[in-house]
Amino acid sequence: MAYDPKLIRNFSIVAHIDHGKSTLADQLLLQSGAITQREFREQMLDDMDLERERGITIKARAVSIHYTLDNKTYELNLIDTPGHVDFHYEVSRSLAACEGAILLVDATQGVQAQTVANAYLAIGSDLAIVPALNKIDVQTARPDEIREEIQATLGIDPAEVLSVSGKTGQGVPELFRALIERIPPPKGKSDAPLRALIFDSKFDDYQGVVTYIRVVDGSIRVGQKIRLMAQGSEHEVTALGRFRPREVACDDLGMGEVGYVVANIKKLSDVKIGDTITDAAKPATEPLPGYAEPAQVVFCGLFPASHNQFEDLRTALQKLSLNDSSFTYEPETSDALGFGFRCGFLGMLHMEIVQQRLERESNLSLVQTAPNVTYEIVTVKGETLHISNPTRIPDPGFIEEFREPIAKVDFILPAESIGAIMQLCEDRRGTYLKTEYITPTRAILSYELPLAEMIYDLYDKLKSMTRGYGTMDYELLGYRVGDLCRLDILVAGSKVDALSVVVHRAQADRRGRKLVKKLRQEIDRHQFEVAIQAAIGSRVIARETISALRKNVTAKCYGGDITRKRKLLEKQKEGKKRMKQVGNVEISQDAFLSILDSGEE
């Protein structure tokens, strides 16, 4: 039986990383009786090891709880959102499934970059905002000050801001009341053709793809033939259910409800987040708004360290894509590295996670090329190309216009760090937009930056330059023409395609010099001299020479030395495993990554 829509509330919690979202979610489950005290454990909604290590929620989850207020029992659906900037689109789809959001701010740390970014997303999605200060039980909490910050940055009346503690449960009953009173019930049409929003999916070994949905109009029932509108595929519903928080099967889900659908779908990539489910026999005329293909913004090449592991790598990537459909991979051939794959990711964090999983779960040694972004190139013939592999960028003579992706970046940081971060952004070809002060000591600094300049280490730099107090968020604005060129690296006279990078022409000489210097340190000496050159087209702009190895021999090896000397040799051998032979030069994994590290010192 479908639940009375008037008694349903759908909401998310939006917060900056580490502001205690998961603990509060657990507390809501505990106080509504969905879990017992025994089950109340930290970070209950995060169930992947990697996420736990990083303390962030990567995949959205949903949970239905019942809460009784003034003799009425409400169904409250909490839809968890990913907490990282790489997963913007997923966050937006989770919010689209809600009518309201708890805006959670750490009472000790105050407003941070993702507090602002996520709050704007929620406000932009027309959600009712229930602001709350968390960790109110902590001694260093500064509730009054932070209320002022929230007012200054988001224009929220301090009187509306609740005080809670996810840890102790203090203030949670008041929070439940506010959720029920301030968030409107769903406003769909129960008798209209089915429209349900897909906001997440996961792969289950037994059921295949489990799709997370919010029913917007109509209802869905077991046995129904459904159509995925963007995908254009049709399936039969074999199971439905709600999360309480474990899966509890039911026969139907009514208007406004949140739950899961199993429909005999084999591949995660067949279900697109943001797509609309409708009835196959009586389809809706319009899908729900806001669907987009997930956009990969960071790319890198992944190659097996030994040539014969190409198929193993393919199998590993296939396996991983069962659980994560947001990264892409396609075969790539490099003169230097042989057969491998070019992979696309939602962001740097996403790339790191995928790579760690690959190595952890498949026991492969991988050589990774430096990450890069997608460029848009207009050729002299008038064609527009999108290129995410620097090797494929045509020679300068064929390029009419070279465009790169630009992002708007907001930093929230202590006022005394503004100068340093501005200098950093200037060095990285940033365009200053504005500075706004939240309080006299904290400010929002906004810049437009080429995405390529920020993908690698901007976040780390920000953290170290602000001693951990700075945060950032970005959104992509689109492509813009830049004075760019491809910088090639030649090792011992031959071009190493995997070392090519795209640079701004004004910085080319400096980058080229730095790069060859760095490579000189990273490439082992050989029995001959090895020249390392940086070139644009056919023009060499920098050169370094690695001197020949003249002596590498163990003087003594008698009876008592044999074991130790053999172990030393074995260590050297181990170090060679991640080497790639390019011509007659061996290049280490570190060398391939060193090209990232050629910015400022």
Add this chain to the structure above:
Amino acid sequence: MPVVVAHADDGRRIDSQSQNSRNPFYRGRRLITIITSDDVKLGDHPKHVYIHIPFCYHKCGYCDFASLAGVDHLADRYLTALDREISTSVERRSVSTIFVGGGTPTRLSAIQLERLLDVIRRAFDLASGGEFTVEANPGTLDREKVEVLAAGGVNRISLGAQSFQKSSLKVLERDHEPDEVIRAVEWIAPRFPRWSIDLIFGVPGSTLSMWTDDLDRTLALGPSHLSCYGLVYEKGTPLWKSRREGLVSELNEDLERAMYETTIDRLAEAGLEMYEISNYARQGHESLHNLAYWANASYYGFGVGAARYVNGVRSVNTRDIMAYLNRIEAGGDATGPSETLDAESRARETAVLMLRRIKLGIDRAEFALRTGFDLDRLVGSKFEKHRRNRLVDDDGLRVRLTREGIFLADTVLADIV
């Protein structure tokens, strides 16, 4: 009875029994591999014995052996323990080489030396043509000890000169004067058919001309065997610490290489051919004991810190002299860490050791006989690369380091280990 597998220059196999198999290192224009037939297989009794004497007047700054200064009062007790360790672990048998190293064996008094030789003679019977070496230090040797050694069956002396430069001896913390080497040779030369001198090059502060002077002065003494080591900064030694603290600095690589090249050339001119990475000899004067190590043959080891390789197990005695004494005196053994390799790792280790032999290299037949592995199937592709890079030579019968390969031996060895 040693079997000699010989190949003529044209690759034809020569019947071993028709050759002079008395001296296993066959002289002549042909290349020869020695195989001591009775210790080729795992489980055969070792034919080689190493005995360690840890006592020193002073521990040199570069030394990382089990050596001790200031415990000479333990020498008699040590000899008793050594006797006990040997007699309880092996029955009297015939061996082809014995090597007494240290520390400083000649730090023992003449009487103690006599006792040591007696212990050894009672335990082992040196085969005819066998080699019995004792290491000697110029500062602790005297005429009486020389007589004791000669009378006790020792037929080869290895004299640790290291350098004739006062400045280098000081950096190395050696306790003898250059002249004492000359005096020691005057005593040794008439009494022993074979003797060798150890030298070290690449000492901080030394120059190429100082090293050439060392070589000239050494050659003037007429040795038939020389060991010349590039200085190694072994981790934990005082010299290693000095380098870490910036008190001494390594010579630059080009200079070290020039010293090494000069050594090879000068000694070859003088008739001492390089036969291992750090060893040079007139033909027939090669160290048989050390050749056994580089053939990966098995050997016994006795005394504190001594290594042994018996039945395919490598093990090493404790380096702590009190622990050694107490354990042996309590009727136990003094074995510390041990290691047993699988067949393939053992074969690879054999290849690594054999390739150190400049003239012999890795002989395919000998390798197959010793390890049961086909060399080409095991590491052939690696050699192919290094052959193209001219670091190794392959005449079909054996693989050897080229002249350039000698200087970059570890680059090759790290691939085949």
